[in-house]
Amino acid sequence: MPNETNDPLIPAGQPAESSKSSATPSSYRRILLKLSGEALMGDHEFGIDPKVLDRMALEIGQLVGIGVQVGIVIGGGNLFRGAALNEAGMDRVTGDHMGMLATVMNALAMRDALERSNIRSRVMSAIQMSGVVEHYDRRSAIRYLTSGDVVLFSAGTGNPFFTTDSAACLRAIEVDADVVVKATKVDGVYDKDPVKHADAVKYEQLSYDDALEQKLGVMDLTAICLVRDHNMPVRVFDMNKPEALLNLVVGGREGTLINRG
Numbered sequence: 324m325p326n327e328t329n330d331p332l333i334p335a336g337q338p339a340e341s342s343k344s345s346a347t348p349s350s351y352r353r354i355l356l357k358l359s360g361e362a363l364m365g366d367h368e369f370g371i372d373p374k375v376l377d378r379m380a381l382e383i384g385q386l387v388g389i390g391v392q393v394g395i396v397i398g399g400g401n402l403f404r405g406a407a408l409n410e411a412g413m414d415r416v417t418g419d420h421m422g423m424l425a426t427v428m429n430a431l432a433m434r435d436a437l438e439r440s441n442i443r444s445r446v447m448s449a450i451q452m453s454g455v456v457e458h459y460d461r462r463s464a465i466r467y468l469t470s471g472d473v474v475l476f477s478a479g480t481g482n483p484f485f486t487t488d489s490a491a492c493l494r495a496i497e498v499d500a501d502v503v504v505k506a507t508k509v510d511g512v513y514d515k516d517p518v519k520h521a522d523a524v525k526y527e528q529l530s531y532d533d534a535l536e537q538k539l540g541v542m543d544l545t546a547i548c549l550v551r552d553h554n555m556p557v558r559v560f561d562m563n564k565p566e567a568l569l570n571l572v573v574g575g576r577e578g579t580l581i582n583r584g
């Protein structure tokens with residue numbers, strides 16, 4: 324049911340067609356943008372390149388400018404991943420806690436970049452961190468999004484053994500986003516990893532079931548099961564391609580669409 328009451332707690336969730344009647348030229352009213360932590364490194368080996376943050380802030384500002392509500396989940400792969408720490412000998416749950424804290428650091432850095440560009444934003448964390456960031460609360464998040472604030476959902480799901488892809492899909496479903504937009508270092512989903520295989524073939528569109536059956540590594544299988552069960556579309560695109568984010572949000576063909584098929 325479209326939200327016709329203007330009650331911020333009634334989900335946005337309008338299909339693309341119904342939102343076209345509003346002032347925004349966007350195909351979507353509310354998106355959940357998943358940013359790769361690794362991509363924040365830019366040309367560096369580790370950490371955060373402020374130039375990447377500033378460029379992303381600019382692109383996010385363009386979306387806010389056309390009336391799109393933006394929730395963001397940032398990965399932590401530029402700092403720590405629990406599985407890698409575990410391979411190096413650390414307890415897995417401790418490593419996952421470090422990975423989740425890394426996502427909070429990335430979210431704080433992105434908020435800083437957004438605010439320097441005069442884009443109102445808030446960081447919420449799945450792990451309580453009084454005095455640093457607000458604890459995640461779904462109803463507050465929806466209110467912030469409805470009022471036009473960019474909301475950065477940090478600390479993943481708050482639980483070990485998950486990833487920020489799953490967190491992004493979970494938050495998208497919870498706040499009733501229209502789509503998960505996964506910004507990554509490749510320009511879509513291929514039949515095999517395009518970084519490792521020069522002959523990989525790109526999909527324009529892919530069903531959830533095909534993505535699961537073929538175990539295509541661009542997104543973890545838990546996340547794909549979640550979006551499939553809640554019929555949440557996902558678009559995977561290249562975050563290094565200028566204007567690609569704006570283009571896909573206004574209905575352009577960018578990357579790969581994963582949906583019911």
Ligand SMILES: Nc1ncnc2c1ncn2[C@@H]1O[C@H](COP(=O)(O)OP(=O)(O)OP(=O)(O)O)[C@@H](O)[C@H]1O
Nearest residue numbers: 359360361398399400507512513515516518540541
């Ligand atoms: N079939 C596939 N199609 C496209 N990319 C693939 C595929 N299989 C593996 N990949 C790899 O998945 C990567 C995309 O994941 P991404 O960089 O977003 O990492 P992540 O683990 O989600 O993010 P983070 O860096 O935040 O941990 C691409 O860089 C690509 O090399």
Ligand SMILES: O=c1ccn([C@@H]2O[C@H](COP(=O)(O)O)[C@@H](O)[C@H]2O)c(=O)[nH]1
Nearest residue numbers: 398399405419422423479480485486487
């Ligand atoms: O719900 C979650 C989300 C993440 N983690 C840990 O954080 C790192 C970084 O996230 P990426 O998705 O890999 O960028 C991840 O490797 C996990 O160790 C988590 O435990 N729970």
